[in-house]
Amino acid sequence: MSISRHLLAWSAATAITVTSLVGAGAAGAAPGRPVAPQQVTGTVTVSAAASLTDVFPVIAAAFMRKYPGTNVKFNFGGSPALVEQINAGAPVDVLATASELTMWKAVNAGRVNAPFLFAKNGMAIAMPPGNPAGIKRLSDLARPGVLVAVCAVAVPCGATTTDVLKLNSVVVKPVTLELDVRAVLGKVMADEVDAGIVYVTDVKAAGGKVTSVTIPPASNVTTTYPIATVIGAPNVEAARAFVTYVRFTTSAQGILHAYGFARPW
Amino acid sequence: MTARRAASPPWFLIGPGVIAVAFLVVPLIALLLQAPWDSFASIISTPSAMDALRLSFVTSLIATAIAAVIGIPLAWLLAREILPGTRLIRALVIVPLLLPPVVSGVALLAAFGRRGAVGGFLFDTFGIQFPFTTTGVILAETFVAMPFLIITLEGAFRSFDRRFEDAAVTLGASPWTVFRRITIPLVGPSIIAGAALCWARALGEFGATITFAGNFPGVTQTMPLAVYTALESDRDIAIALSILLLAVSVAVLVALRGNYMRGASRS
Numbered sequence: 001m002s003i004s005r006h007l008l009a010w011s012a013a014t015a016i017t018v019t020s021l022v023g024a025g026a027a028g029a030a031p032g033r034p035v036a037p038q039q040v041t042g043t044v045t046v047s048a049a050a051s052l053t054d055v056f057p058v059i060a061a062a063f064m065r066k067y068p069g070t071n072v073k074f075n076f077g078g079s080p081a082l083v084e085q086i087n088a089g090a091p092v093d094v095l096a097t098a099s100e101l102t103m104w105k106a107v108n109a110g111r112v113n114a115p116f117l118f119a120k121n122g123m124a125i126a127m128p129p130g131n132p133a134g135i136k137r138l139s140d141l142a143r144p145g146v147l148v149a150v151c152a153v154a155v156p157c158g159a160t161t162t163d164v165l166k167l168n169s170v171v172v173k174p175v176t177l178e179l180d181v182r183a184v185l186g187k188v189m190a191d192e193v194d195a196g197i198v199y200v201t202d203v204k205a206a207g208g209k210v211t212s213v214t215i216p217p218a219s220n221v222t223t224t225y226p227i228a229t230v231i232g233a234p235n236v237e238a239a240r241a242f243v244t245y246v247r248f249t250t251s252a253q254g255i256l257h258a259y260g261f262a263r264p265w
Numbered sequence: 266m267t268a269r270r271a272a273s274p275p276w277f278l279i280g281p282g283v284i285a286v287a288f289l290v291v292p293l294i295a296l297l298l299q300a301p302w303d304s305f306a307s308i309i310s311t312p313s314a315m316d317a318l319r320l321s322f323v324t325s326l327i328a329t330a331i332a333a334v335i336g337i338p339l340a341w342l343l344a345r346e347i348l349p350g351t352r353l354i355r356a357l358v359i360v361p362l363l364l365p366p367v368v369s370g371v372a373l374l375a376a377f378g379r380r381g382a383v384g385g386f387l388f389d390t391f392g393i394q395f396p397f398t399t400t401g402v403i404l405a406e407t408f409v410a411m412p413f414l415i416i417t418l419e420g421a422f423r424s425f426d427r428r429f430e431d432a433a434v435t436l437g438a439s440p441w442t443v444f445r446r447i448t449i450p451l452v453g454p455s456i457i458a459g460a461a462l463c464w465a466r467a468l469g470e471f472g473a474t475i476t477f478a479g480n481f482p483g484v485t486q487t488m489p490l491a492v493y494t495a496l497e498s499d500r501d502i503a504i505a506l507s508i509l510l511l512a513v514s515v516a517v518l519v520a521l522r523g524n525y526m527r528g529a530s531r532s
Contacts, residue, residue: 078497080496080497080498081496081497084496084497084500147394147397149479152480152494152497153498154494154497154498155497174481175397175479175481175484176397176479176480176481176485177479177480177481177482177486177494178479178480179475179480179493179494179497187479190374190378190380191378191379191380192374192378192379192380192396192397193397
């Protein structure tokens, strides 16, 4: 059951994606084809899901080495807030969200071009060092007196968390509904909660600052990450180059893998 | 000719002034224009909206009461420069007013979190934890809003005529009687103004609350947090709740103005 709940909705979207990709390829620079380095320059502003906070700057550093003269700037946050900003006209070049559903809202609003899926992530339980509440499995989070932080259901990590708990028939009463996954991780690292449900990659990013319990694949739920260029992007060429770089280069995919992301294909 | 020139308003002030008004007013009007008026009543009467509204009122009123009980005495002490290092103390207690609220939240965690300097002791000894509780919300609001009350009141205590107090003392009144019967009534309008400012700030508190107390409906999710959370899922709900807060702010302004005028005509 490691299938995203939005997969069905997505397959319809993919059909459109493919068609518009062909169209884009005929019209101009195909996102799938490498853009000549000399055309790509200037600042690229990337709005990215909070769970990409650590990995994207590393990919951006590699991107800037490949395209000297570019400068990648980030705006990290909860995916719906990023979509909301872009739908309201924020001058952003690239959008990368932590779920297909949130990206679909930007697609529907006519604010981004056809997205590519570039990474996949699962959930894990993070605890403060020393695991004060002795959490060993998901069902331990339902014990009375255990303080649990999760994401609000409106953000991708919250939607996936809800799915994981439902799949395992665990009913948790959290003490806080955070608006992005890094806020959950922060509460865990600060030792203000006994456990938080975060992405596998967040546990990896936190290093020794948290301990963790993995959720076995059979009872885990994954979310996939789409990336797209924004329609009317201030820096179209560099935006295309960045999207292409993240999705299609082995170096970017290697970095994603090193940070714990899986391939969505 | 000279008189005419003096009467005509200086052109170089009008332009910037009009821009300032437009800048401050246009977003509020835009908010009203985007409002989902047909579903407004049903949105703000949902249990979750009512929970957030009730929580906001209760916590901000308690925060204001705490600020009054400990802030008014401090304002008096500062105004009379009784404490050693009055200037330093005054600067220190105003810092939370200038601090980004999220920094206040981090500072509160450092002090009252369950691993904090004070909170660690309370948690280990009594099992008391402030984060994720309504008490935590009240602490955050008091921390951020009390300086408004202190500043307003200190100014009032400084500027009033101390001969009334002196006369009362000469007539044999105790310090408590002087404070209660002379000082407080004389600064009454300022107390109301300071408390209203403090309350409005507490009602609007967001950064320190979400950082220190978390975000859970009915426990720590006050109106501003509900607005921000709703923005993640349903913009209409966020706008409706925003308009409710805007209405409260305007109501405070109107009430305050009435009070100021009554206070002025009395004295």
